[in-house]
Amino acid sequence: MEAKDIILDSIADGVFTVDLDWHITSFNRAAEKITGVPREEAIGQQCRDVLKADICEKNCCLKETLASGKAIVNKTVHIVNAEGERLPISISTALLRDDSGTIIGAVETFRDISIEEKLRKTIKEAYSFEDIISRNHRMHRLFGILTDVAASMSTVLIEGESGTGKELFARAIHNLSPRKNRPFIAVNCGALPDTLLESELFGYKAGAFTDAKKDKPGRFKLADKGTIFLDEIGDISPALQIRLLRIIQEKTYEPLGSVETVNADVRIIAATNKKLADLAKEGKFREDLYYRINVLRLELPPLRERMEDIPLLVEHFIRHFNAMQNKDIAGISDAALACLMSYEYPGNIRELENIIERAFIMCKSGEIEPHHLPEFCNTLKEDDQHTGPTENMSIKDMEAIFLTNTLRKNAWNRTKTAKQLGIHKSTLFRKIKALNIKIPE
């Protein structure tokens, strides 16, 4: 290995050089790690095919540097690595000259800024639909209508068990909507006592009650021209239900202690982990308010009904905790994944996230193994002993079990099974053949 290669490999940033025809002439170790492309495959290739950045064709930084002679410093772009992940990177470019000063190419250095982007997203809570990870057909149906839901100004009701990602969906709708540059205000209606919730939502005037020394704007005011997310809407009192009904119907409200009516230009997204229709039938929730809220209804499936997402979600959380905790956990073993696939997750995705977070404490390096998981994950149900995943199984085996079980539940009817799984019949046929699943005559 040449001295320059050793020097380049010791740099934490990705570095590659190109000749005047955009062929890669050197490619350091960090570049291999970030792009997932081995050096021997990268050398001699067109840089766009290796970097796979969203700017390669339209706004290539190397091209700009070669044309203008000016270096570019810390421009943020996105690449797709060999794992199929979209990564934000910060790139800088400069010209390469030989001893006589003739331009012979250019150099690009780049840094993975996933951690910074994760932190920014966490702080700004700027989540988009791309942050919702799923290959489940019911989720994809929801993705399909998300743009239309976002574009509409109607009230949205999101129903789903705790931990299914209702707030993430609400934020994704807001960030896709014309209101995306205005505030998104989340309020957990179940977390506050009724009187406090009322003043939180509508605000108060000075003197409205003891200790109300000065005016305080409510959440509706803070969400002006934006979106308010009312979580656990099923928990609010009948008195507050009337006030909410008025704000939805008339788009006006009065802060506590005020005689002035305030206009509310706010889009409401409500969420509940209860069946609001049932509460309305039982008289615990006003029917008129229910019909006002239930204009666009999205029902998020619990994790146990989208088990095919578990490997994806586990990978996502491993990447997330690796970045946030500066660790280098390689992944999860097939046996540990089989354990996770055998659990029902009453706490849904939040519970899975907590399980992986716990595994990060127990696992110092290498892969997450079954003994890094909580005891209850390692306990297979009796029924699963024959048809569920067991240790030493590959993901392919688990997919075969999952498909066989679904086929069996549908009396081996492939059309029904494909429909339930949300995949095309021909895709199911291909999988049955590839996984060598025997269909009874």
Add this chain to the structure above:
Amino acid sequence: MRIAIPVWGDRVSTVFDAAEELLIIDQASKHSVRKSKIPFRETSIINKTALIRELGIDVLICGALTRPMEYMIEAAGIRVFSFVRGEADEVLEAFHRGGLANQTFIMPGCQRGMGRGQRGACRRGRQANRGGRRNRL
């Protein structure tokens, strides 16, 4: 069969998300081919995917594609060949003769197995078009 290729000029667009045009190939028989290009500048990826579905595409051949997108498109019953590079016409011809697994058309990083945890999602799409399997009409 209706095939879609997100393109940049005459080439397969390097990244699906960044493609500005969609080349659509309607092929009723070997000699009956109709090609058209439509704008593909939909700002969000979700809109791009929705468009692919609405157009009744059977096969999508594209450049680098993120896994969530690939799953979403596959879930609509569309066969996806991702991480493909080259001139659109040559890529199409290779697809019909089952030659997309040829190194000429595979993006770097997708050409051979890597270590565990770096298995290269981009290799997935190769499997179905390997070994000279022809994609007949």
